[in-house]
């Protein structure tokens with residue numbers, strides 16, 4: 183009886199706690215070209231059952247009957263594809279779309295340095311050549327703290343890298359929302375929200391509080407995470423298991439490493455493989471545990487974010503292959519160094535100001551550099567909290583001497599520390615760099631890189 187009920191639900195496409203994301207429909211039959219139709223609009227979703235919240239969300243206009251969702255529909259494509267996104271803004275405000283982590287040509291970067299914001303009712307076409315496999319994401323770059331928080335964000339999965347034997351390849355969008363008891367998004371922004379980045383009171387995976395997956399003990403799964411929250415840090419732990427990291431922001435790393443806990447700061451992505459231990463019928467949960475990012479944020483204790491039901495059994499995986507061939511960016515004592523000092527001024531708690539080299543965006547001096555040059559950026563965090571630092575248009579390597587070698591576009595800089603990164607200026611144009619706590623970025627902690 184119960185089995186029949188479950189099948190019936192699945193058959194009519196009813197919502198179950200499953201966490202599979204909708205994928206944007208490719209409306210162009212030509213191979214190697216992916217053409218999608220995307221709309222941003224006001225919509226309603228139920229974070230709390232029976233209590234709809236008004237959100238701003240993306241909808242796949244290429245799929246008849248599709249509704250706007252949070253997260254939005256995933257762009258799922260192949261390395262080497264050319265993607266054309268026909269976008270229409272049906273929001274009451276101007277917006278843009280930024281393709282976080284994708285190395286796209288400057289006119290498609292979707293910031294206010296590379297285009298005029300798209301007014302309500304207007305259209306804009308983005309063109310993306312997919313040159314890196316991995317997990318990325320898209321979101322507006324106008325009033326990011328407000329627009330992303332209201333629901334405008336979605337993942338991008340680019341396949342076609344080294345084949346890894348896995349029973350499942352899952353994408354998990356980590357987020358939180360600040361809800362009233364009515365289920366609506368809170369409209370109050372307090373001083374703490376501005377200082378820390380808004381932390382919600384409801385934690386979501388793929389838009390759900392009750393994300394559940396079924397997995398088979400003895401198998402390996404590939405899990406890809408993106409932290410789309412404005413301010414929350416996720417510190418992932420799967421009790422009884424280690425997480426084996428195989429990839430970062432810019433795709434697979436050179437060699438995998440195992441960790442009991444994985445910190446995912448806002449804007450960052452990580453790919454892991456997990457070999458599921460346990461018995462048929464066991465229920466385990468992926469948790470986020472406290473991470474001290476400064477300003478004495480209290481420890482809420484572990485929060486279960488994905489429930490895992492161990493069903494059926496599966497076959498043991500093939501050994502992991504060699505992952506990626508990545509050369510370290512060549513640096514030496516003569517490589518030019520450039521320092522970026524992050525500061526916060528909270529003398530007015532209602533209007534804190536966050537700066538890079540004592541300048542607050544948009545009143546900043548562009549950093550002017552020549553294409554193909556390599557420099558070391560020393561990101562000095564002179565504040566009492568962590569800041570996740572993000573660069574548009576090109577990936578960088580962390581040069582802290584710790585393995586592995588891999589590509590990042592967003593990196594957490596712990597409070598009162600300096601992190602060196604090596605950057606090769608691979609793309610001409612006007613690019614942004616900023617803290618990915620969006621309240622900070624929108625209150626000054628953003629800079630302008632001009633690559634000529």
Ligand code: C2O
Nearest residue numbers: 280282449572614
């Ligand atoms: Cu996720 Cu400037 O962006």
Ligand code: CU
Nearest residue numbers: 281282283574
């Ligand atoms: Cu970005």
Ligand code: CU
Nearest residue numbers: 569617619622
């Ligand atoms: Cu910050």
